[in-house]
Amino acid sequence: MRSAKLLPLIIIALGIAAGKDKIKSVSVEPAQIVLSGKWATQRIQVTGKLENGSTLDLTARAQFKPNDAKIAVVSKTGIVKPVSAGRTTIAVVVPGYIAASPGRVC
Numbered sequence: 001m002r003s004a005k006l007l008p009l010i011i012i013a014l015g016i017a018a019g020k021d022k023i024k025s026v027s028v029e030p031a032q033i034v035l036s037g038k039w040a041t042q043r044i045q046v047t048g049k050l051e052n053g054s055t056l057d058l059t060a061r062a063q064f065k066p067n068d069a070k071i072a073v074v075s076k077t078g079i080v081k082p083v084s085a086g087r088t089t090i091a092v093v094v095p096g097y098i099a100a101s102p103g104r105v106c
Helices: none
Strands: 010-014 019-030 045-050 055-057 061-066 072-074 079-082 090-091 096-103
Touching: 061 072
Parallel strands: 010 090
Antiparallel strands: 010 096, 019 045, 045 055, 061 090, 072 079
């Protein structure tokens, strides 16, 4: 694989509560995914910020959906692996929010 693949991340969420505190926002790291070579991998980390200011790891609650599985695949645990050269989008679905981040795979 020689060309770069851009993988924007999209978060879709529908309202998660953590105990008494509701989730105020959701973020995805890394903001940009870059995979270089056929054995490269990258883990997506999904974090929620609660109303009380604390954070909560939402990765296990997230669903990961590549727009084009011929370009990249994502495991249930958020591990992104390249399939072939090109560009695609990865949707990150969490009960409660929507956001987008660009990424790239080489």
